[in-house]
Amino acid sequence: MSDDFIGINVSGLKEVTEHLEKIPTEGFGAGVEVANEYIVDFERAYPPRVPHGEGNPYHWTSEKQRKAFFATDGFGGGIPYTRKQTLSRGWKTIGSGKDQIVVNEVPYAQYVKDFKQQIGHMYDGWDIIATDVMERMEQIVRKFDAGLSNWLKKMGMTK
16 A cells, blocks of 8 residues: 555444345335435425626636537527526436435536536536535434335334
């Protein structure tokens, strides 16, 4: 290992993993599905629209991006852009049970809500999904627990 290696030491992971492995697959899946619906719900919220103009110019990632935006009539969305809630409606779950995931297949979602986020969206108040999830982790765990608890009740395993 080189001297410039950066690592993370996580304690208690073995115990957490052992605990999770004791949950029946179907119950785990029920928890995942409830937690994912919560994620889809909060990801549908847009930050307030930020007006841009002389006193508040848009922050372009590059001059090339700015020129492309104007040359393509706002990347096809029109200038000025009017929100159509396409990104919001793009959030959904695919799969089921423990294999279910949250996705947004809108082509530009990665430039607004993921690690390819353009600097202008960051300045305008858009968080990436990883930040949203981390900020709400406590509530996500509660939703998972609620889904698992409901499944256990349904199966007659608890009162």
